[in-house]
Amino acid sequence: MNFPKHLTGLKDLNKDVMENIFSLTAEYKKKILTREKSYPDLKNFTVLNLFFENSTRTRVSFELAEKLLNMKVVNFNADVSSLSKGESILDTVRNLEAMRFDFIVSRSTEINFPEFLIKYTTSQIVNAGDGTNEHPTQGLLDIFTIKENFKELIDLKICIVGDVSHSRVAMSNIYGLQHYGAQISVCGPDYFIPKDIKKLGLSVCDNIDDAIKENDVLIMLRIQNERGAGEMIKSLDDYKKLYGLNKKRIEQNPDILLLHPGPWNTGVEVEEDVLDLPNTKFFEQVTNGLAVKLALFTLMTKNN
Ligand code: CP
Numbered sequence: 001m002n003f004p005k006h007l008t009g010l011k012d013l014n015k016d017v018m019e020n021i022f023s024l025t026a027e028y029k030k031k032i033l034t035r036e037k038s039y040p041d042l043k044n045f046t047v048l049n050l051f052f053e054n055s056t057r058t059r060v061s062f063e064l065a066e067k068l069l070n071m072k073v074v075n076f077n078a079d080v081s082s083l084s085k086g087e088s089i090l091d092t093v094r095n096l097e098a099m100r101f102d103f104i105v106s107r108s109t110e111i112n113f114p115e116f117l118i119k120y121t122t123s124q125i126v127n128a129g130d131g132t133n134e135h136p137t138q139g140l141l142d143i144f145t146i147k148e149n150f151k152e153l154i155d156l157k158i159c160i161v162g163d164v165s166h167s168r169v170a171m172s173n174i175y176g177l178q179h180y181g182a183q184i185s186v187c188g189p190d191y192f193i194p195k196d197i198k199k200l201g202l203s204v205c206d207n208i209d210d211a212i213k214e215n216d217v218l219i220m221l222r223i224q225n226e227r228g229a230g231e232m233i234k235s236l237d238d239y240k241k242l243y244g245l246n247k248k249r250i251e252q253n254p255d256i257l258l259l260h261p262g263p264w265n266t267g268v269e270v271e272e273d274v275l276d277l278p279n280t281k282f283f284e285q286v287t288n289g290l291a292v293k294l295a296l297f298t299l300m301t302k303n304n
Pocket of ligand 1: 054055056057058059138261262263
């Protein structure tokens with residue numbers, strides 16, 4: 001199978017390609033858990049981690065995956081770059097292209113920044129988040145985590161709860177899960193639900209208790225204050241009453257699977273008492289994220 005040259009999003013990613021990633025992800029996850037470091041040797045590949053937004057899980061797991069695969073890794077630090085001297089993003093990218101990186105992993109506030117990089121560089125581009133558009137590696141690791149827990153995704157009921165309108169994680173999960181025929185809904189106040197959500201075939205639930213009772217999986221989302229979401233909330237207490245997850249509420253559906261891409265705001269969308277429940281996969285998602293990235297580079301270098 002031909003693997004795409006770039007990973008910009010899950011909207012147009014073929015389900016067979018996703019399955020290919022997941023079968024290698026499962027193999028690599030076993031190696032991570034046993035600390036066995038026998039991965040393909042990608043020493044001939046250079047990679048630039050070009051992050052213009054802060055990150056813990058995504059940036060660290062990309063860098064670790066790249067180093068476990070023996071790639072030559074360079075981390076771009078915007079704060080100490082010549083952007084501070086007034087150099088434009090376009091000129092920055094043109095200069096980075098002059099060094100002919102094989103891969104660029106990018107995170108940006110700008111929607112379609114990966115497409116901009118595809119236009120101005122010859123590197124293979126991996127999107128690590130572009131504005132509110134997509135976060136495909138998060139979508140892949142979330143779907144892999146769901147697949148580990150359910151035999152079939154077709155007609156599985158999955159609800160995305162919280163600040164959906166500012167969430168690229170929500171979009172990548174929606175696109176990716178729709179390839180599998182899952183029944184997806186969203187739950188949150190009106191101002192956090194994208195206006196055209198019904199055009200995507202999603203239903204809307206207006207409180208977390210119903211979402212817990214009616215679904216197999218909840219994907220909890222953080223309120224994205226950095227995108228102005230906090231200012232839309234009139235009362236945080238009212239928000240928690242309707243959309244906050246806690247241990248007591250989960251008793252309404254003890255089998256429900258709980259995901260969160262992180263970072264989570266403890267005491268806002270999730271309470272601390274949720275973290276230790278067997279339903280909660282937040283940390284396992286991070287392990288799966290490393291395995292997904294190992295699989296992704298292995299496949300992207302093999303077929304291109
Ligand atoms: N899930 C996620 O993208 O987390 P970071 O912003 O810490 O990378």
